[in-house]
Amino acid sequence: MKPTDILQVHELKKTNSRLALIKALQESTFPQSENEMKSRMSDQYDRITFYRNVQALEDAGVIHRIVVDSHTVKYALNCCETEKKHQHIHKHVHFNCKSCGKTFCLENTDIQQYRLPAGFQTEECEVMIKGYCKFCSQK
Amino acid sequence: MKPTDILQVHELKKTNSRLALIKALQESTFPQSENEMKSRMSDQYDRITFYRNVQALEDAGVIHRIVVDSHTVKYALNCCETEKKHQHIHKHVHFNCKSCGKTFCLENTDIQQYRLPAGFQTEECEVMIKGYCKFCSQK
DNA sequence: GTTTTAAATGAAACATTGTTTCAATAAAAA
DNA sequence: TTTTTATTGAAACAATGTTTCATTTAAAAC
Ligand SMILES: [Mn+2]
Ligand SMILES: [Mn+2]
Ligand SMILES: [Zn+2]
Ligand SMILES: [Zn+2]
Numbered sequence: 295m296k297p298t299d300i301l302q303v304h305e306l307k308k309t310n311s312r313l314a315l316i317k318a319l320q321e322s323t324f325p326q327s328e329n330e331m332k333s334r335m336s337d338q339y340d341r342i343t344f345y346r347n348v349q350a351l352e353d354a355g356v357i358h359r360i361v362v363d364s365h366t367v368k369y370a371l372n373c374c375e376t377e378k379k380h381q382h383i384h385k386h387v388h389f390n391c392k393s394c395g396k397t398f399c400l401e402n403t404d405i406q407q408y409r410l411p412a413g414f415q416t417e418e419c420e421v422m423i424k425g426y427c428k429f430c431s432q433k
Numbered sequence: 434m435k436p437t438d439i440l441q442v443h444e445l446k447k448t449n450s451r452l453a454l455i456k457a458l459q460e461s462t463f464p465q466s467e468n469e470m471k472s473r474m475s476d477q478y479d480r481i482t483f484y485r486n487v488q489a490l491e492d493a494g495v496i497h498r499i500v501v502d503s504h505t506v507k508y509a510l511n512c513c514e515t516e517k518k519h520q521h522i523h524k525h526v527h528f529n530c531k532s533c534g535k536t537f538c539l540e541n542t543d544i545q546q547y548r549l550p551a552g553f554q555t556e557e558c559e560v561m562i563k564g565y566c567k568f569c570s571q572k
Numbered sequence: 573g574t575t576t577t578a579a580a581t582g583a584a585a586c587a588t589t590g591t592t593t594c595a596a597t598a599a600a601a602a
Numbered sequence: 603t604t605t606t607t608a609t610t611g612a613a614a615c616a617a618t619g620t621t622t623c624a625t626t627t628a629a630a631a632c
Contacts, residue, residue: 364504412567431554
């Protein structure tokens, strides 16, 4: 799906920064940090606008934010950017490689249900696994 | 166990900052942010020393660090501060309340095993659940 | 196609979190 | 009590994220 169509579907204005941001993520095979996005967006990148747009795109359900650790956030497109606000948001596990630093959306590894103590109500659950990725574990 | 004994067992020097840090956590019933620690440590608090000591105490296995989100880290004592470097580290789930903001170590809710795609090797797994805590869900 | 309007942008200044270097200090060993 | 070595705290810095406000632009109205 073209960046302009994604924005259309989600009723967001088609601005150059947003188109560049989405394009940068579409051209990536794994989640990207702000710095990686900056390189990919070249002159279309402005820090303040970037922060505002990742917020807007996350709220709209176009992208998701992955907190790798307290100083590292990465961004990835949602699987079904197609459907407008269709909140079925495939909740998957994230993986971060201790060797190459790459982050992966393990789209087929679903988050498990946790039975919590009495009185605790789950709304969201984030699972961040750290270890060695398929490229680094072979060494 | 007294703060001074904890440091003894872990072969760490008994400095005032470290004693105050451990005492502050012992007097808390749930994980604390740096700002909360600052209040509890009063004049024994110095930002730079604090950061160095949480690092040292984490490395020694006295405390653990909980990344609630990209701008919030909290600290808690490990369950068995007693045993020297005894790395059985009860890996438990963490919970953050969207209403009161409190974080909880759900010591009895173990992290589940995830079967990952071929080639991915797990070393650590962090689970952060967000929702409403036992105090806030009753409203 | 031109005008209008509301949203998005980017500059500036700020806030928070965390780190590095280095001289002074304090804990523990001799 | 002296010596040794780790720890401390000041200063300066770096990275990440936010707020305010005048300017620009997308999209709607005409
Ligand atoms: Mn993902
Ligand atoms: Mn915990
Ligand atoms: Zn790797
Ligand atoms: Zn609560």
